[in-house]
Amino acid sequence: MTTQKPVVLIGAGGHAKVVLDLCEKTSLPVRGVIDASLPPDASFYGVPVLGNDSLLGDKALKAVCRFVIAIGDGRVRREIARRLASSGAELITLIHPSAIVGARSTFGPGTVVFAGAVINCDSVIGGHAIINTGARVDHDCRIGEGVHLCPGVVLAGTVAVGDWTMIGAGSVVSNNRAVGAHAMIGAGSVVVEDVPERSLAYGNPCSVRRLTGG
Numbered sequence: 001m002t003t004q005k006p007v008v009l010i011g012a013g014g015h016a017k018v019v020l021d022l023c024e025k026t027s028l029p030v031r032g033v034i035d036a037s038l039p040p041d042a043s044f045y046g047v048p049v050l051g052n053d054s055l056l057g058d059k060a061l062k063a064v065c066r067f068v069i070a071i072g073d074g075r076v077r078r079e080i081a082r083r084l085a086s087s088g089a090e091l092i093t094l095i096h097p098s099a100i101v102g103a104r105s106t107f108g109p110g111t112v113v114f115a116g117a118v119i120n121c122d123s124v125i126g127g128h129a130i131i132n133t134g135a136r137v138d139h140d141c142r143i144g145e146g147v148h149l150c151p152g153v154v155l156a157g158t159v160a161v162g163d164w165t166m167i168g169a170g171s172v173v174s175n176n177r178a179v180g181a182h183a184m185i186g187a188g189s190v191v192v193e194d195v196p197e198r199s200l201a202y203g204n205p206c207s208v209r210r211l212t213g214g
């Protein structure tokens with residue numbers, strides 16, 4: 001019998017609750033959560049709170065656990081991803097059993113794919129990304145590091161999304177379009193033209209409103 005290294009969730013908010021549920025659905029052992037907002041002896045839906053983010057450098061924990069950043073906020077996730085990269089911690093990629101993944105599509109370390117998501121053939125998804133509930137990514141898409149596709153997003157074929165961009169719930173990106181890095185697309189948008197990096201854009205048709213400064 002193979003034993004799986006337990007998982008440590010970084011973060012203990014609403015997003016972490018859904019990541020924990022995913023771990024439980026896939027029978028992954030969860031060692032605990034790291035979060036500064038809860039006391040160290042508390043419990044997070046039945047798993048122990050291990051302490052605050054000073055544990056990211058804990059050699060004993062890193063030796064026996066794998067980590068996932070369970071924080072929806074992109075800026076916080078990016079900062080912790082940077083710290084984890086230099087700590088040498090092992091990351092885990094989580095894919096909900098109800099997600100459908102086409103041939104040759106790949107996912108980077110630390111990425112989480114939630115219930116009902118569909119990723120079609122030959123798409124490449126970077127690390128620390130969130131493919132949220134029911135999001136659909138069609139064939140040959142290129143999704144950068146840390147990208148958050150919120151619930152119900154639809155990317156048609158051959159869409160590119162730059163690093164750490166968030167695409168709001170229910171948005172649609174038309175085929176062959178590119179959304180630049182560090183951008184924010186508002187909920188319910190319909191993207192029919194490329195969106196430059198660091199833009200905050202929304203609407204149907206989606207248009208740039210200002211820079212994000214992200």
Ligand SMILES: CC(C)(COP(=O)(O)OP(=O)(O)OC[C@H]1O[C@@H](n2cnc3c(N)ncnc32)[C@H](O)[C@@H]1OP(=O)(O)O)[C@@H](O)C(=O)NCCC(=O)NCCS
Binds near residue numbers: 168169184188
């Ligand atoms: C776009 C967004 C980031 C806010 O941008 P903002 O510029 O700070 O927007 P404000 O709240 O100041 O609203 C400014 C105007 O834009 C409108 N607006 C905001 N978001 C909009 C959207 N997604 N689509 C269309 N119009 C929108 C507002 O109604 C407001 O209109 P008004 O000036 O006529 O009153 C936010 O509304 C949004 O869509 N976030 C995504 C949420 C999401 O998908 N969450 C999922 C988490 S898993």
